[in-house]
């Protein structure tokens with residue numbers, strides 16, 4: 001079994017290469033290649049090209065590992081490791097030219113299920129501003145090589161909280177109603193549009209907390225490890241790990257204040 005540092009080196013290499021492809025294709029001009037779960041859930045040719053690059057490079061470096069990618073789906077391996085990849089997280093930002101999107105590459109041990117996997121390494125690369133977030137299990141989290149540590153705590157009413165909304169209109173309406181319950185209790189809210197960057201912002205202290213329901217595994221696989229290795233508490237619905245049902249990430253002291261409010265707000269929304 002390779003070391004976490006060796007796995008991180010692979011994740012970082014392929015994320016940086018894919019980020020350069022995404023950046024260049026954006027500069028060349030981007031068009032919608034297809035829609036997925038709804039008319040606003042889009043995929044571009046660059047998404048597909050970036051994921052193909054990542055999948056091929058990982059297959060060459062780690063031929064027995066599994067793969068789970070947003071655009072090309074899954075592929076079982078025999079090594080017990082699976083690479084969980086979002087080639088362009090923040091696809092709508094990318095399509096509109098908003099400079100907040102990232103390549104997210106993580107490698108997990110066990111089944112590719114956020115409720116049971118153990119994330120070993122992850123990299124999130126924003127090719128627009130050159131910010132490279134990395135983490136390995138037990139090895140800490142870094143931004144461009146500088147160690148990241150979250151603040152110990154922030155009072156709830158002073159907390160800057162990130163969140164996001166889904167591609168289904170009825171889901172967005174429910175998410176908005178929950179936001180109405182919370183927004184008056186915190187400093188303010190930010191909707192950045194890429195879960196991987198939201199989680200990295202928590203790790204970097206640029207957000208005090210982040211929560212969202214409806215994420216795919218590839219949206220949060222790397223960012224959740226980066227936030228956790230920076231000292232954030234990361235959890236899900238009730239006592240479960242983060243998953244599509246819910247992800248909450250915050251400084252430990254703030255998590256204790258905010259999570260009960262979030263859990264109560266989601267309690268009426270039966271999945």
Ligand code: LIP
Nearest residue numbers: 089090091164165166193194195
């Ligand atoms: C996005 C997430 C974001 C969420 C968006 C979308 P994508 O992922 O990163 O947090 O609010 O609806 O799911 O589709 O850009 O890879």
